[in-house]
Amino acid sequence: MSAATAIPRYPSDVTGAWLAGILSRPGAPVEVETVEVTPVGTGQTGATFRIKATYATPADDLPASFILKLPAGDDAVRDRVTLGYRSECAFYQSVAEAVTIPIPQCFHVDIADEGASYALLLADQAPAVQGDQIAGCDLPEARLAVRALAGLHGPTWCDQRWQTFPGLVMTVIGEDAIRGLGDIAKMAAGITVEKLGERLNPEDAETLFAAMDLVTPWLLNAPERFALLHGDYRLDNLLFDGERVSVVDWQTLGVGLAGRDLAYFTGTSLEPGLRARAEKGLVAEYHRALIDTGVSDYDVETCWHDYLLGMIQVPLISALGCAFAVETERGDDMMAAMLRRGCAAIRDLGTLELITS
Template sequence: MNAHVVEDPSGLTPEWLSAALGAEVTAVSWERVGSGQIGACYRLTLEGGQGVPRRLVAKLAAEDPAARAFLGPAYRAEVSFYRDLAATVAARTPRCHYSALADDHTTFVLLLEDLSPAVQGDQIAGCTPGQAAGAVANLAGLHGPRWCDPTLLDLPWLSAVGEEDATTLGEVFGPAVDTFVERFADRLPAADVRTLRQVADRVAAWVVGRPERFGLVHGDYRLDNLLFAAPPEEGVTAVDWQTLSIGHPLRDLAFFLATGLRPEDRPVHERTLVETYHTALTRYGVDDYDLGECLEDYRFAAVQGPLITVLGCVYGTRTERGDTMFLTMTTRSCAAIRELGTLDLI
């Protein structure tokens, strides 16, 4: 039994869903959820026989056909994560009921567990230290089980950054910083401008630095991509796996804490949160990596903040909320880089 890829929600018929789920679906209704810049998400309400979930989230390709050609690698990464890796890690992710990817990678379908009433994080508002603790423990569940696992390099869809890629990144990031600084000239503090330009000078060396530790990197592990269970339930679920790669795992940790914690909370709580993450790592058998090494790698990895936010801002679809979010994330992460002495480690 094999359901084909559909390009829009009109294809999510009872017949198609029955084939995808292997159970009879008699009726379905859907509503659009999320902003849909990279893909389009729909909440489905289903009726049917035994084995049919009452609600699912369907994730499809972007509505703009012109955008799909550029997003093929992201679609391939997300579908492949659920197929090849989700069961091998301990991070909480939505259960995937069905996945399909077109041969040219420009269209895809994921039928995912609907985690409502879990609440999406708010990148602009930031999170509490308690919420951060749950998020970093979940992150250790992504990194720990496949820590320095050489078999990750055998997956054809999963890539690590090489020297040539690093050179290209250095050539691209400098002009992106110029565009970012120009866009926010009246809102970006001079100290942050200096930090961004210093990062641009070092980013090529940074991105291939410390190769002795590697693993799965979510790449965009931030509050907007996390769902927090509604009380009294506990737990954090990570979504949006389009940016998955191989790299230094601490990039995810530094990115999350530097951009997600409020400026007044990060300096007070970040060491404890790194310790929480490190303790969780040891539960997955990572026993040759001491806390001191983890703390220094955390400092080193903080460049992930401006790297992701500047590129996301400059090359993504511009929105009012997006501008506020990227500026907020950049100022938080630049402050972290200065306070942690990150650039001295590159």
């Protein structure tokens, strides 16, 4: 690796020479005239920048702007999420070409020091707009999201190679590991209820505790069907542009029941009334898209059953995130909104009773 293409540590390291070194190919050199680097996003799990570039020679096949992801500037945050960095890099290195889910074009990925140093250069999706987790989404956006999700699950459906994929973060294997996660989930529920306080009403707190008590049997008795999971498939990780959606933030890859991703999206993104009216149709739309990828021997009734089981993903990921992530005002409001919607879905759908039966 030359000095020009070394992994940048700070925005000031992102120069025209660095970008040119990344974009140039044998026999097709690129000369970058200027770069402008500005921060975007919240920076909770990493540092994200928009790079605007001008080229010294015509470069019609290259965009005028990129998104660059680097590790978080805060050492404590960076140490906590290095597994996530490794997961995201592994996705773009080894998964992206195997799936059909819509994602930004990746121009460069590099990682070193066990994930403490990494750089991910993606095509800028502007003018696409990030979903608003607190506000929730409408039905057209939900349809786009569930159809897109099939492009991840279908191409990886029951393929054994993903069970041992090194980029997995949100997967535990073996009874001892599952019981350990169950214990952590119970602890996270207590921390979450204490953190959120009055943001979480007593009924939702009760549902959260009951759900986390069932994480161990939920995982131990899961159906044998599996696919590669995004793990955190929600509005904040989706970019909408009219009839198009792009999926980002691949830091929570897992393997498991595909209904977990699907239920997590609807359970966190739709207000309870809209979800109750629309979810049968959304599950059917997802199922049709899944079958279109080549999945067979999977009927819509079984898909609905997996969706009901998968709703535990909402309080599990929300509680883990709330308990162990950096605390912010917006973050707490977001977790409260996700738990309010998800706990209502669990009660409406009888998910806890399905698990105990």
